[in-house]
Amino acid sequence: MRKTLSAVAITALLTAALVAPNQAVATTPAPIQPWLAAQLSKPSLLTPRTTVLVHGNDLAAARNAVKASGLRLLSTYAKIGVAVAEGSRSQILAARNQPGVTYLEGNQPIDIHLGTSHQATRGKEAIATRTGADGKALDGRGVGVAVIDSGVDPGHPFFRNADGSSAVVRNLKIVCDPLTEATCLPLDAGAVDTDLLAVGGHGTHVNGIVAGRNVTLSDGTKLQGAAPGASLVSISVGAVLLIVGADAALNWVLENHAAPCGTGVPASKCPPIKVTNNSYGPVGGGAFDPNSATVKLQRALAAEGVVTVWAAGNDGGDGSTALTNPSGQDPTGGILSVASYYDQATGTRDGQVSSFSSRGKNGSVGTYPDLAAPGEDITSSCRIYLPVCTTGLAPLELGDYNTISGTSMAAPHIAGIVAQLFQANPSATPAQVETALVSTAHQFTNGAPYQPDPRGGSTSYDKGHGLVDVVAASDAVR
Numbered sequence: 001m002r003k004t005l006s007a008v009a010i011t012a013l014l015t016a017a018l019v020a021p022n023q024a025v026a027t028t029p030a031p032i033q034p035w036l037a038a039q040l041s042k043p044s045l046l047t048p049r050t051t052v053l054v055h056g057n058d059l060a061a062a063r064n065a066v067k068a069s070g071l072r073l074l075s076t077y078a079k080i081g082v083a084v085a086e087g088s089r090s091q092i093l094a095a096r097n098q099p100g101v102t103y104l105e106g107n108q109p110i111d112i113h114l115g116t117s118h119q120a121t122r123g124k125e126a127i128a129t130r131t132g133a134d135g136k137a138l139d140g141r142g143v144g145v146a147v148i149d150s151g152v153d154p155g156h157p158f159f160r161n162a163d164g165s166s167a168v169v170r171n172l173k174i175v176c177d178p179l180t181e182a183t184c185l186p187l188d189a190g191a192v193d194t195d196l197l198a199v200g201g202h203g204t205h206v207n208g209i210v211a212g213r214n215v216t217l218s219d220g221t222k223l224q225g226a227a228p229g230a231s232l233v234s235i236s237v238g239a240v241l242l243i244v245g246a247d248a249a250l251n252w253v254l255e256n257h258a259a260p261c262g263t264g265v266p267a268s269k270c271p272p273i274k275v276t277n278n279s280y281g282p283v284g285g286g287a288f289d290p291n292s293a294t295v296k297l298q299r300a301l302a303a304e305g306v307v308t309v310w311a312a313g314n315d316g317g318d319g320s321t322a323l324t325n326p327s328g329q330d331p332t333g334g335i336l337s338v339a340s341y342y343d344q345a346t347g348t349r350d351g352q353v354s355s356f357s358s359r360g361k362n363g364s365v366g367t368y369p370d371l372a373a374p375g376e377d378i379t380s381s382c383r384i385y386l387p388v389c390t391t392g393l394a395p396l397e398l399g400d401y402n403t404i405s406g407t408s409m410a411a412p413h414i415a416g417i418v419a420q421l422f423q424a425n426p427s428a429t430p431a432q433v434e435t436a437l438v439s440t441a442h443q444f445t446n447g448a449p450y451q452p453d454p455r456g457g458s459t460s461y462d463k464g465h466g467l468v469d470v471v472a473a474s475d476a477v478r
């Protein structure tokens, strides 16, 4: 909520600055997305070239505006009259005044949350007391998790296996060709830090929450991811996420989940992907669109045995309107929308729903999150030179770890837990995984009351069916 208020205040300041008396152009400057306005008001946070979605009355108007303002065209959405471009702050502001421009939208990254969190989820207990179908500790081993995010630093110590190899078994970067437009291809980035390329940090933090290995910092702090045995496939779509890039990443998973490192690489080194983590989405929720490419891709993935995990969003709310991530509202079994839970830094299972966690609309059960996982004050891998890591609460180990909050931190807990469930039962369907998770969730009392869910059990508009219980869910899925 604090974030929302400050963004509004900054927007107001920026707008006042822009409506200058010497403005020569007769047209009223096109409205600007509050998030983008906030970014533009803080030039220090901007990369030299910032991505912007220029909305026009039609595609020609959008393209002309890009050209006239000196922006570089990256891609277009022809049917909706949107040109995706990049450029400097002044170029972006100039585009507001071009004829036929209706709206400027930023490419908003999603907010990014360890320590006590695996106590709250009973994840640590599951690793210590449960085994997979392989007879090994239930740490997600033998399961691949694809993380679609800003990127990852595969050389970060949080990803280092005992033999010196990295938990990141495949490191891809989606590159959208500016010449052919909207053509986005996954390129192998090898050991390159794709998060550094993207000037991100979010992805390295999220990957760590999914499958960071057991580490002990120099001050004695012990950290691990939800599934410290799982394998990571990072698909970088840049620090500023474009839906076309994210869809290209989901499409890559659809085509390659069975052998993500190629057919020549054995599953023992590079296991099949069974779940994707998606800690991004539009701000302010929106209507569920069954015709979107994203929804078609996640349904095809579910049919092929791959679970899709979504961050519910960081727009808070009071249940009067649906603010949850639209794609996460898909009723298809195996599509999970994750709310943020705060364990009060104690590991308690009777804590709170995070105030920032996006609420569904009271009475419209389809808009509710499915369940909650820790997303507040979560410590994971960072790099001090990456922007999101400089915003953290408590840099540890020279900034290699930091504490951040958001449903972006809650979702990867569930992605790791889904890996644990597939280790417990490799032949489980995505729908069975979802049922196991929601039917066993702990119904803590904070927040909105629980109401009957037509699909079984009871749910709530702020935290879904309740806080994940890894021990009970892994027992239920067998």
Ligand SMILES: [Ca+2]
Binding pocket: 328, 330, 331, 332, 334, 335, 336, 337, 370, 434
């Ligand atoms: Ca669901």
